Amino acid sequence: MPTSKAKPIEDLMTKLSGISRQEAEAAKICTWCKKKVDGFRDQLSLKEYMISGFCQECQDKTFGGE
Numbered sequence: 001m002p003t004s005k006a007k008p009i010e011d012l013m014t015k016l017s018g019i020s021r022q023e024a025e026a027a028k029i030c031t032w033c034k035k036k037v038d039g040f041r042d043q044l045s046l047k048e049y050m051i052s053g054f055c056q057e058c059q060d061k062t063f064g065g066e
Contacts (some may be wrong), residue, residue, distance in 0.1 A: 003051050013053075021053040030055035039060070041065075 001020040005013070014020045023037040024031045031053030040046040042058050048059055059065060 002052070002053065017053065020052075021050075024053045025050075030058055032058045 002025055010020070013031070017024075019029075019031055019034070021031055027061055028037050029035065030037060033055065035055060035057070036053045040049060045056055048054060048063075052059075054062060056065075061063065
């Protein structure tokens with residue numbers, strides 16, 4: 001389940017990505033690239049998905065990765 005955020009923050013994230021984190025999680029897709037989520041490298045990456053909705057690839061591109 002995505003982490004709880006204040007409604008204005010959640011609304012902004014949805015406006016920027018075009019999909020809510022809840023919808024993305026239910027569909028198992030990334031909020032940014034809209035690709036199917038295949039899994040995560042580790043628990044920290046899974047936790048980040050619950051925060052941002054970013055798949056592993058988008059996390060790596062955004063934050064740097066292996």
